[in-house]
Amino acid sequence: MFPQMRVTAITLDCADPLALVAFYEQATGLARHPKSDAAFAGLRGEDGLFIGFQRVGDYRAPRWPDQTVPQQFHFDFTVEDLDEAETRLLGLGAGKPDHQPGEDRWRVLTDPAGHPFCLVRG
Template identity: 70%
Template sequence: MSPQMRLTAITLDCPDPRALAAFYQRATGLALVRESNDDFAGLTRGDGLFIGFQRVDDYQAPRWPDQAAPQQSHLDFAVDNLDEAEALLLELGASKPRFQPGGDRWRVLTDPAGHPFCLTRSSD
């Protein structure tokens, strides 16, 4: 029998942990739970999921969809309305790359540190 694994944390490299945590806090409403000087910040959800942001010197942002600096990972967020969520996130500092492989099913955005993330329609 395989051990049971439960995802408890995701950590993203970035140049400015506090700024990236603030972006995701405003976007998701998650609670800020940890800041360690300027090198680390974290958010948490009620069920305990933790998203951390850690400073990396000479951070190189992924280049979506260019694989010269691949994305390596990305986050997906389910939303009720793709257009409204996209508009809010762009206002908060996200960017929208030209390459959009999801058509009307999902949108690819990048956070202020360049990490790609997707918006998908919530299941009804």
């Protein structure tokens, strides 16, 4: 029998951890870890989940939907109103790719470092 596992942290590579932590802090309302710095920054949820952002040299942003630099993973965020959430996140610096396969069920946006994420109607 395998031991139970619980996800406690997710870490994203990026060129500028402080810029990316600021984006997700505003987008999610999660609390910034007090030791966040230019090399590694993070957010902590009330449930203990930690989302980290680590600086890597020669970072290359994912090219969604083109897979020349694959996305490798993405977040899904449930929202009440897709239009309202999209407008707010675009105002925070998110991007919106032309390719939108979800029609009215979900939207694909990109964070300031180029990582795609989805807004899903809740």
